[in-house]
Amino acid sequence: MFYIDFHIDTLMRWLVDEAKSGASNVDLWENNYHVDIERLIKSNYAAQFFACFICLGEEPIYKESHYDDALKSIDVFHSQLARNPQKIVLAGSYEDYIANKDSGKLSAFLTIEEGGIIDGKIESLDELYNKGVRAITLTWNYENCIGYPNSRFKFSDKGLKPFGIEAVERMNDLGIIVDVSHLSDAGFYDVYKYSKRPFMATHSNSRAVHNHDRNLTDEMVKMLANKGGMTGLNFCGAFLQNDNMSKIDGMLAHIRHLINIGGLEVIGIGTDYDGIDGELEIKGAEDIHMLSDAMERNGFTSKEIEAVCYKNAEGFLKRFWS
């Protein structure tokens, strides 16, 4: 079985740890976090989306601005990939992904989690695209130049700002995936209205199964599917069920419901590894097979299991870039 994961925070977890603790013998290839490249390869991932997460609420780590910090982190990311281009290669399109898969290489996609880093400068999107960024999570948990977060439903009815609409349009033109995870509900509806391309929630679950502001309502799931989009199943316990433990049973309940509401093609994987705390039944990339194994034991068909693990993601990438 192949796997494609739309969202992990490993890059920033590593860089923040390194900055805070000084010299470090940890890197993206081998570490004791939820994910490293060696384990992704061992578990037969076909693609991993690596988020460069920037926290607007904290001072930049390296540079004067959050944007410059992101650029520096992107450089570090590229130099990590360059250590072994026989195993992992940056992908910037569906064609890149297929070429990498055909030659037995893991595709690495680069994303930004916090669109606010562009600080009202539309041309920064072009620069980010040129540096390999192919998806941007419009907001994290802060208001920014694009719009508002859904955190605690405080800004639920506040949509995209005029600059946010412009940013979505520019991302459409460039070929950067708009990611609505964390975005306010009204922001979601605006993306639906203004985005000409399919869009994603890279790491969000079902609000009907578990009522959390980070999850999608049934109406949103239908709208997402209607636009050719999809959501990535988030492994965070707090988004799955009422306790903080991340359980496979909870994941299966979300998958079942999302398929019932949005159709088979609406759901993939967006673990949020290295961005989530608490106890996990699927402890890291080395154990991702536990998800497909559990689906099989619980009556999902092989077509459904493949769809969730990688085929829906492949379909989305193809639709997005066609």
Ligand SMILES: [Zn+2]
């Ligand atoms: Zn997130």
